[in-house]
Amino acid sequence: xANNAAANELSDKLASQKLKEEDDQVVNPWTVTxxxxxxxxxxxxxxxxxxxxxxxxxxxxIHRLTGRTPxxxxxxxxxxxxxxxxxxxxxxxxxxxxxxxxxxxxxxxxLHLGHLVPFMxxxxxxxxxxxxxxxxxxxxxKCMWKNISVEESQRLARENAKxxxxxxxxxxxxxxxxxxDYVGGEFYKNMVRIAKCVTYNKVVGIxxxxxxxxxxxxxxxxxxxxxxxxxxxxxLFKDKKNLRCLIPCAIDQDPYFRMTRDVAPRLGHxxxxxxxxxxFPSLQGESGKMSASDPNSAIYVTDTGNIIKKKINKxxxxxxxxxxxxxxxxxxxxxxxxxxxxxxxxxxxDDELEEIRQKYGKGEMLTGEVKMKLTQVLTEMVERHRFAxxxxxxxxxxxFMAVRPLPNMFD
Amino acid sequence: xANNAAANELSDKLASQKLKEEDDQVVNPWTVTxxxxxxxxxxxxxxxxxxxxxxxxxxxxIHRLTGRTPxxxxxxxxxxxxxxxxxxxxxxxxxxxxxxxxxxxxxxxxLHLGHLVPFMxxxxxxxxxxxxxxxxxxxxxKCMWKNISVEESQRLARENAKxxxxxxxxxxxxxxxxxxDYVGGEFYKNMVRIAKCVTYNKVVGIxxxxxxxxxxxxxxxxxxxxxxxxxxxxxLFKDKKNLRCLIPCAIDQDPYFRMTRDVAPRLGHxxxxxxxxxxFPSLQGESGKMSASDPNSAIYVTDTGNIIKKKINKxxxxxxxxxxxxxxxxxxxxxxxxxxxxxxxxxxxDDELEEIRQKYGKGEMLTGEVKMKLTQVLTEMVERHRFAxxxxxxxxxxxFMAVRPLPNMFD
Numbered sequence: 001x002a003n004n005a006a007a008n009e010l011s012d013k014l015a016s017q018k019l020k021e022e023d024d025q026v027v028n029p030w031t032v033t034x035x036x037x038x039x040x041x042x043x044x045x046x047x048x049x050x051x052x053x054x055x056x057x058x059x060x061x062i063h064r065l066t067g068r069t070p071x072x073x074x075x076x077x078x079x080x081x082x083x084x085x086x087x088x089x090x091x092x093x094x095x096x097x098x099x100x101x102x103x104x105x106x107x108x109x110x111l112h113l114g115h116l117v118p119f120m121x122x123x124x125x126x127x128x129x130x131x132x133x134x135x136x137x138x139x140x141x142k143c144m145w146k147n148i149s150v151e152e153s154q155r156l157a158r159e160n161a162k163x164x165x166x167x168x169x170x171x172x173x174x175x176x177x178x179x180x181d182y183v184g185g186e187f188y189k190n191m192v193r194i195a196k197c198v199t200y201n202k203v204v205g206i207x208x209x210x211x212x213x214x215x216x217x218x219x220x221x222x223x224x225x226x227x228x229x230x231x232x233x234x235x236l237f238k239d240k241k242n243l244r245c246l247i248p249c250a251i252d253q254d255p256y257f258r259m260t261r262d263v264a265p266r267l268g269h270x271x272x273x274x275x276x277x278x279x280f281p282s283l284q285g286e287s288g289k290m291s292a293s294d295p296n297s298a299i300y301v302t303d304t305g306n307i308i309k310k311k312i313n314k315x316x317x318x319x320x321x322x323x324x325x326x327x328x329x330x331x332x333x334x335x336x337x338x339x340x341x342x343x344x345x346x347x348x349x350d351d352e353l354e355e356i357r358q359k360y361g362k363g364e365m366l367t368g369e370v371k372m373k374l375t376q377v378l379t380e381m382v383e384r385h386r387f388a389x390x391x392x393x394x395x396x397x398x399x400f401m402a403v404r405p406l407p408n409m410f411d
Numbered sequence: 412x413a414n415n416a417a418a419n420e421l422s423d424k425l426a427s428q429k430l431k432e433e434d435d436q437v438v439n440p441w442t443v444t445x446x447x448x449x450x451x452x453x454x455x456x457x458x459x460x461x462x463x464x465x466x467x468x469x470x471x472x473i474h475r476l477t478g479r480t481p482x483x484x485x486x487x488x489x490x491x492x493x494x495x496x497x498x499x500x501x502x503x504x505x506x507x508x509x510x511x512x513x514x515x516x517x518x519x520x521x522l523h524l525g526h527l528v529p530f531m532x533x534x535x536x537x538x539x540x541x542x543x544x545x546x547x548x549x550x551x552x553k554c555m556w557k558n559i560s561v562e563e564s565q566r567l568a569r570e571n572a573k574x575x576x577x578x579x580x581x582x583x584x585x586x587x588x589x590x591x592d593y594v595g596g597e598f599y600k601n602m603v604r605i606a607k608c609v610t611y612n613k614v615v616g617i618x619x620x621x622x623x624x625x626x627x628x629x630x631x632x633x634x635x636x637x638x639x640x641x642x643x644x645x646x647l648f649k650d651k652k653n654l655r656c657l658i659p660c661a662i663d664q665d666p667y668f669r670m671t672r673d674v675a676p677r678l679g680h681x682x683x684x685x686x687x688x689x690x691f692p693s694l695q696g697e698s699g700k701m702s703a704s705d706p707n708s709a710i711y712v713t714d715t716g717n718i719i720k721k722k723i724n725k726x727x728x729x730x731x732x733x734x735x736x737x738x739x740x741x742x743x744x745x746x747x748x749x750x751x752x753x754x755x756x757x758x759x760x761d762d763e764l765e766e767i768r769q770k771y772g773k774g775e776m777l778t779g780e781v782k783m784k785l786t787q788v789l790t791e792m793v794e795r796h797r798f799a800x801x802x803x804x805x806x807x808x809x810x811f812m813a814v815r816p817l818p819n820m821f822d
Contacts, residue, residue, distance in 0.1 A: 140603050147607075150600045180603075184595020189561045192551050192591075195627030196558075200611070203626055215614055216606030219630035 027252050028207060030145070032279060039286045042080060042251075042278055049254050051081045051276060058082070061089055066128035073121045073277065076344050081251060083261065084273040088246050092129065097410045098244040099237070100125055101227045101272070103136035104164065106156035106178075107146050111163045112298035113378070114280030116385070117345070119167040121277070122248045126173060132236060132409040133174045135164060136227050140179040144216040154180050161397050163301060166389035169400070172408030175236060176400040179223055187232045190267075194222040197263040206255045224253075225260040228272035235403050245272040250279060281341055283315040301386060305379040312339065312371050312378070320360075320367035331363035332370075339370045346377050439618060439666050441556070443690055450697045453491060453662075453689055460665050462492045462687060469493070472500055477539035484532045484688065487755050492662060494672065495684040499657050503540065508821045509655040510648070511536055512638045512683070514547035515575065517567035517589075518557055522574045523709035524789070525691030527796070528756070530578040532688070533659045537584060543647060543820040544585045546575060547638050551590040555627040565591050572808050574712060577800035580811070583819030586647060587811040590634055598643045601678075605633040608674040617666045635664075636671040639683035646814050656683040661690060692752055696728035712797060716790040723750065723782050723789070731771075731778035742774035743781075750781045757788050 024035040027045055034040050046053055054077075059070050073079050088098055102122045104115070126133050137160060139153035148156075157178040164176065183191070200218065203209055209218055228245050230237035237243050247257060254276060261271040282297040296315050299308055319337030321327035334340050340360060347353050356373065359365040436445040438456055445451050457464055465488075470481050484490050499509055513533045515526070537544050548571060550564035559567075568589040575587065594602070611629065614620055620629055639656050641648035648654050658668060665687060672682040693708040707726050710719055730748030732738035745751050751771060758764050767784065770776040 140599075143603055144607050150604065180600055182595075183599045184593075188551075188594045188599075189591055192554055192627055193561065195630055196555050196625050198626050199623055200620070200626055200629055201622040204622070209611070211612040211615070212610055214607050215609050215611055215629050215633070216603055218611060218626050219606055219633075222626070222630075 028255050029252050032252055040279065045251060046081050049081075049251070049258070051083050051251075051254065051274065052085075054080050054082045054085065054275065058085060058089075062128070065089060065092060068128045071121060071124040071128075072348055073117065073124075073345070075350065077278075078117065078345060079121060079248070079275050079277045081276040082274055083257070083276075084271060085246070085275055087270075088244055088273045091244055096244070097131050098129070098246050098273075099131055099230065099409075100129075100133040101136070101245050101247050102133070102249060103138060103224070103227070104160055105138045105142045105145075106153065106160040107142045107148075109156060109159055110300045110302045111160065112300045113342075113345075113382075114298065115163075116167065116301070117277060117280050118248055118250060119164055119169075123167050123169055125246070125248060125275075126170065130411065131173070132406050133169065134227055134233060134236070135169075135174065135176040136224070137161060137176065137178040138220075138224065140183070140223060141220055143180075144214070144220065150180060154178060158397060161400065162389055162392040163385075165392045165396060165400055166385055168388070170408070171396070171399055173406055174400060175233065175404075175406060176397075177403075178401070181401070182403070183223065186234045187226055190226040190229055190232045191222040193267055194225045194260070194263050195219070197266055198222070198259060203259070206259050221256055221259055224256045225263065228257065228260045228264070229267065229269045235405055236409070242270070244270045246275065247272050248275045249277070251276040252279070280345065281338060283311060283317065283338055285317040285336065285338060286341070299378060299382070301382055301389070303382060305375075305383070308379050308382060309375045312375050316342070316371060316374070318367045318371075321363070324366065327366060328363045331361045332365075332367065334361050337367075337370075339367065339374045342374050343370070343377065346381055347373075438663050440663055443663055451690065456662060457492050460492075460662070460669070462494050462662075462665065462685065463496075465491055465493045465496065465686065469496060469500075473539070476500060476503060479539045482532055482535040482539075483756070483759060484528070484535075486761070488689075489528065489756060490532060490659070490686050490688045492687040493685055494668070494687075495682060496657070496686055498681075499655055499684045502655055507655070508542055509540070509657050509684075510542055510641065511540075511544040512547070512656050512658050513544070513660060514549060514635070514638070515571055516549045516553045516556075517564060517571040518553045518559075520567060520570050521711045521713045522571065523711045524753075524757075525709065526574075527578065527712070528688060528691050529659055529661060530575055530580075534578050534580055536657070536659060536686075537581065541822065542584070543817050544580065545638050545644060545647070546580075546585065546587040547635070548572060548587065548589040549631075549635065551594070551634060552631050554591075555625070555631065561591060565589060569808060572811065573800055573803040574796075576803045576807060576811055577796055579799070581819070582807070582810055584817055585811060586644070586815075586817060587808075588814075589812070592812070593814070594634065597645045598637055601637040601640055601643045602633040604678055605636050605671070605674050606630070608677055609633070609670060613670070617670055632667055632670055635667045636674065639668065639671045639675070640678065640680045646816055647820070653681070655681045657686065658683050659686045660688070662687040663690070691756065692749060694722060694726040694728065694749055696747060696749055697752075710789060710793070712793055712800070714793060716786075716794070719790050719793060720786045723786050727753070727782060727785070729778040729782075732774075735777065738777060739774045743771045743776075743778065745772050748778075748781075750778065750785045753785050754781070754788065757792055758784075 025040055026033050027040065032040065059074050062074065063070050092098065100122055102118055122133065137157040139157040142148060143150050143153040161176050203218060203221060226232045228247065230243040231241050257272060257274055264271040284297055296311060299311055317336065317338040319333035319335065321330050334357065343353060343356060356365060356370060360370055436451055438451065443451065470485050474481050503509065511533055513529055533544065548568040550568040553559060554561050554564040572587050614629060614632060637643045639658065641654040642652050668683060668685055675682040695708055707722060710722055728747065728749040730744035730746065732741050745768065754764060754767060767776060767781060771781055
């Protein structure tokens with residue numbers, strides 16, 4: 001235990017060192033780029049950030065503790081890294097619950113599939129562990145980074161809340177809040193306590209800010225850090241000041257939580273644990289995150305079946321061979337094939353996926369067939385989402401966002 | 412909002428704000444220092460900051476517009492500089508009201524006379540112009556700069572609020588708030604809007620922060636700027652988004668409001684106007700530092716008559732001559748005489764002050780006599796304050812700090 005803690009301490013510190021020019025990949029909350037448009041090397045990222053690989057032992061342990069089949073995103077390595085997940089599970093095994101914290105920067109009206117990944121996974125965690133969840137909508141961040149007005153950021157936050165609610169969260173266990181609505185009181189006090197512990201040089205090291213950045217950016221990291229501490233939510237955790245926090249997120253958010261973990265012991269809190277995903281690839285391939293500015297790089301939850309079909313057929317990068325003959329002979333390169341990768345995210349049936357892996361890899365299946373399967377899977381999924389979202393009323397949004405105790409937190 | 416003495420307490424610790432070799436004086440919210448322990452040169456300060464001198468024409472105009480004798484602090488040049496006071500008076504003359512904004516950084520339990528100066532003057536302005544007033548208690552700032560806990564900062568804010576209320580403010584026109592209580596909602600939105608407009612390089616230029624400073628310090632200037640804009644207070648100024656703001660403060664706060672004025676037009680607000688005071692000198696003289704660690708450098712509102720008498724007799728720096736004979740011959744040097752300077756602040760009667768100026772200056776009065784007069788004036792003033800403060804109940808503090816409309820704002 002002690003060794004483990006010391007190792008964590010060290011790795012947090014190492015990871016906080018500044019990203020250097022000579023780095024062959026840059027991953028932070030604003031930039032996900034590999035050199036020369038190559039793929040992100042997740043092993044290197046784990047090394048560099050100092051987090052741990054989420055291995056089969058841990059997945060088996062989650063299976064055992066929850067009595068549920070681990071989520072597809074666990075079985076297929078979408079969530080592939082963690083920090084202190086062992087500690088959370090140790091405590092859980094002894095009967096100590098925790099809470100989940102995740103969030104979204106509401107920068108666009110329509111979400112794409114990549115945006116849904118953390119929420120689909122968080123819903124699974126909530127159901128499996130039966131724990132409360134706080135979801136932060138960082139409308140203040142987006143207002144500052146994207147140069148959109150306060151009012152537009154708030155509108156987007158509310159629109160995004162509907163998509164999040166449509167993922168099936170339990171209103172008796174879930175508190176959704178926007179920073180513009182919620183910052184103040186105990187939350188603001190924690191922002192101040194956190195800010196006191198972090199120098200400007202430190203945030204430059206972690207986030208790479210420059211003197212030309214406005215001070216809103218420099219002020220923001222404590223806003224994203226504060227929900228990691230239960231006393232930021234007195235209406236939820238008034239008598240649970242030692243409650244542990246588990247944060248499911250994409251690994252580009254790791255810098256925020258390295259900073260948070262550094263500060264936590266000085267403020268008398270547990271370090272938040274993390275469970276971190278890789279990035280959902282764009283239709284064009286795996287060199288980075290999807291871009292909201294190119295609608296053809298992603299499939300949106302607002303896309304119709306026809307659009308989904310067209311996007312997949314036209315844009316999804318194929319690892320298949322140039323001719324049918326060559327394909328039958330060599331098979332598809334699954335390492336770069338986007339239709340197959342997307343199926344790894346969203347095709348639930350392990351046997352069916354394995355069959356496609358085999359047949360497509362050997363050339364027995366053609367790209368067209370795999371694309372057709374993907375079109376079917378995604379169309380169903382997107383239609384299901386759209387149906388669920390249409391049922392989300394303003395009253396439901398108000399209910400999720402009401403500052404209230406959660407009646408059903410740990411049952 | 413730090414004023415002079417509170418700022419002095421902090422100055423030693425802030426390596427980043429050291430007096431630069433080429434500067435002969437440094438005045439900012441945390442440091443007030445002249446080279447070689449000399450006096451602050453206020454003319455140079457006006458030049459450097461780019462504010463205007465508050466001249467007799469303006470004082471006469473205030474007299475005419477309010478129908479009241481201008482406050483001693485105006486007649487005697489304690490408030491000596493301004494920004495855009497003309498604009499406020501032009502608008503006022505046309506029937507357009509404004510609101511007052513001042514504040515205090517609650518760093519100590521007992522206030523000294525220097526702390527009362529801005530509040531005594533603000534009360535006069537409120538009465539004379541019949542305008543609403545917001546008073547910000549920057550408990551967040553003090554928590555961050557002085558390394559005291561959130562809870563202790565909040566306690567000090569409430570204690571200080573009692574002393575402020577004891578200055579006689581009208582509860583129907585005055586809203587007192589602590590940042591820890593009030594930051595959030597529209598106020599937080601303005602903090603974000605302001606922060607977006609100010610780069611890190613800019614705050615370094617204005618405040619002299621360094622990379623070793625924590626990000627709480629860098630985040631704070633928008634907190635002090637926000638009350639300058641009426642939409643930070645929807646419960647007060649919901650329908651008065653164009654209301655002008657006048658800020659009475661010590662001139663060490665000018666940097667905050669230079670920044671605020673810079674930002675104001677970009678956010679669609681009037682630049683706040685300022686009316687700025689010189690610093691209240693310590694008992695040891697104008698080059699001496701008032702410091703919390705030396706209770707004999709200042710007279711506190713908690714000092715008894717005996718303590719006041721002793722402090723004045725023992726510590727008040729005298730401009731009188733070494734021997735009675737020499738004093739009768741040369742008279743006192745009023746430029747450095749603290750008892751006389753204190754009388755200039757607190758002896759209301761212009762004729763009596765003029766008489767003392769003449770007689771003491773010519774050697775007809777002795778230091779002992781002037782000190783006796785000052786003891787009498789301050790004892791009365793402090794006892795009056797203590798009496799008023801004892802009558803301030805917790806219910807009254809709650810009433811002033813309640814988030815509410817002000818029923819009597821402009822009558």
